[in-house]
Amino acid sequence: MRGVARYAGLTPFALYVLIFLAIPTTLAVTTGFFAEDGSFTWNNITGLFTPTILSTFASSFWVSAVTAIIGAIVGALVCYALLGTRPDGALRTIVDSLASVLAQFGGVMLAFAFIATIGLQGLATLFIKNQLGIDIYSESFWLYQVPGLLLPYIYFQVPLMVITFMPALQGLKSQWAEANATLGGTKFTYWTRIAAPVLAPSFFGSLLLLFANAFSSYATAAALISQGAQIVPLQIRAALVSETVLGRENMAGALALGMIVVMVIVMWGYSVLQSRTSRWQR
């Protein structure tokens, strides 16, 4: 009886997850196994392994990986710099709240902010062209292609890293540094022998979270890229709304399944690393 009562409090949350996450996901993914006329088919799943779709998975993968790595390194450096400030000081508070806001500043707003600033007719683009004589688009129109996703993505990846990694850095106990010094260790040995091993699971966990964050982003890319559908979420859009290539609605389900497989692997890695980290944060 007590066992049941312990879980009763979870019911609203469990129901919420079931209705708004589990059921829609299952419904969406199962469409991938059916043809347009409702008969069972493997065609959509095997369709995932055509060169076009594989290359979109590859682009999604490298965009996510690059922005996650850059975001994680830059974010970690920001956290390290913040360690030197007073925990309740104004600077720390401002950076903290800025990071919380900017980590959520994605999507269409962010895309248009970039278009207005460094788009083809953007403010900064024209300024650089007219004042410095440099055309940032002389080689290619990179902002509107896959490489153009890097800047906006890093824009929300760095603050997300700050939010997720800062608690781990704050968890470093000053006694450890003192113990290191007492035993004759240098600053270098402290960072390589103590801090790095302690922080590693947390760092890589955050890295995976950043990867997942970029991998599943849709709106920013949808507003920037209008030709080609080079990443998976854009392929899903194309499969659903195209008025020229028809009958691919169920392919969207298969693509979603592909994304879920990648995400499950990443999140599994994240939770493994998280459980290792939490040992040090008690």
Next chain:
Amino acid sequence: MFTKRHLAGLAVFTAAAISLSACASTPAAPTDVDAKTATNAEAFGGIDALVAAAQAEGQLNVIALPDNWANYGEIKALFEEKYDIVVNSADPDISSAEEITAADNLKGQDTAPDVFDLGTAVTLDSLDYFAPYQVTNWEEIPEGNKEATGLYVNDYTGSMSIGYDSNSVPEPTSLDDLLKPEYKGAVALNGDPTQAGAAFAAIGLATVQSGGTLDDFTPGVEFFEKLNDAGNFIPVNATGATIAAGETKVVFDWSYNNLAAAATVDGWKVVTLPGTVYTSYYNQAINIDAPHPAAARLWQEFLYSPEAQNLFIKGGAYPVTLEAMNAAGTTDEEAIAAIGNLDGETVTSTDEQAANGATLLAEKWAAAIG
């Protein structure tokens, strides 16, 4: 497929029989008519009865009809004014495929679309969604532009044209002109050809203008690949906003869209390249589950009347009854003079050509402009 067609035929026949018998038994009481199955105005007891039935419903739900697309803004306004029926215009910027999705999702609700305006590929793929209806001037619509029972009917076409900013680029007189350095970073499409009909048609035009045929879109794709290699193609989705902002200086789009831009943007001009002209009709159809079935049918009567057909011309589109109107002398001569008659050889993709072109683009497009 065969059985499906048979069933559809049977359904149409039954529907016609029911409405006819309803008509025969109670000719004087149009309110008894089941508007959902009426296949012509006679089923209501004449056009006045149809108007009365539509006004009793009081509303019409249209979908994917932007105000600046083929003059739909004025057309919707005139319908409201003339019949005192509120036009609810939902999701003006969605694609044809999304119109059908909306009909599915909203089925049974009073916000579901009553009528569709669809590209040909989606139309042919969605016959189960349509209710057959023949407008009073059915005979004025050329044979090749309508489904025999009135499941769907062509309404208007544009010709694929090139709009350009005459203040910053010279007038293109041939397709190859666009490869010149004057057009660096200037040329854009209205959408992705693997998703949007207008962009697909641009590839079709590039194909026929490069000496190819619509059986094989390869020359068109190759042209855009060259355009991209020259640094002249920009992967920006052309809209009224990008044209006004000067972001897209040369745009392949339907003549009615480019003419709409010309009306608002200073210096925006429209050319149709000499030689083969690419056209593609849009189609009208009534949602079989229309929440306002009588208003949906009145909308059809209205759209094919010379009044609305002339408004299409004013918006730069060529309406389907143009020939009959020319013969009857009802064409708005001033408006047609402004957009020019369709000269030269016109081509339109057949279903098979469109399907093959789409398959080719799905494979090649991303790589061609990557």
